[in-house]
Amino acid sequence: MSLLKLHLLGSPVLRQRSNEIAGVDDEVQRLIDDMFETMDAARGVGLAANQVGVARRVAVIDAEGQRFAMVNPLIVESSGRDTAEEGCLSIPDVYGDVTRPERVVLEALDRDGNAFRLEAGGLVARAIQHELDHLDGILFLDHLSLMKRQMLLARWKRDHKDDTSYLKEVQAASSRTE
């Protein structure tokens, strides 16, 4: 397995609609394994493939004890409404309150290519929706009010004005404390 580089806000692949996976082959499984490793090292609760520069419909989740990969994921039902703070590995140090459905039913393929259905609430439901948004080129910033979004973007641009690339190395989590 290997750590992948994260694509940060500004990288065009984050705004692309990712492509369906025709079949879960060795290459897709390797991508999933590398994404898990990268998410763990970055201490994320979810990661979509385009965040590591691959425009394919794959994401991984690790939240509230539920750890799974989802290939070609679809939300087939959603209900309720919940507002909570979100952040994103592609937009470090930026946070905002996002309102989303509170519960979702997910249908996807797993790492072995088998179809599964999962009912989720809380942080898991939020992470699933956040990652599915990524696969459609949508960022959590897009759910904020125009004023809040412009404020956060202005701060981001100021903090990143000297950046020469959209890529960020993830350090291996050698000494996890949590």
Ligand SMILES: [Zn+2]
């Ligand atoms: Zn994100």
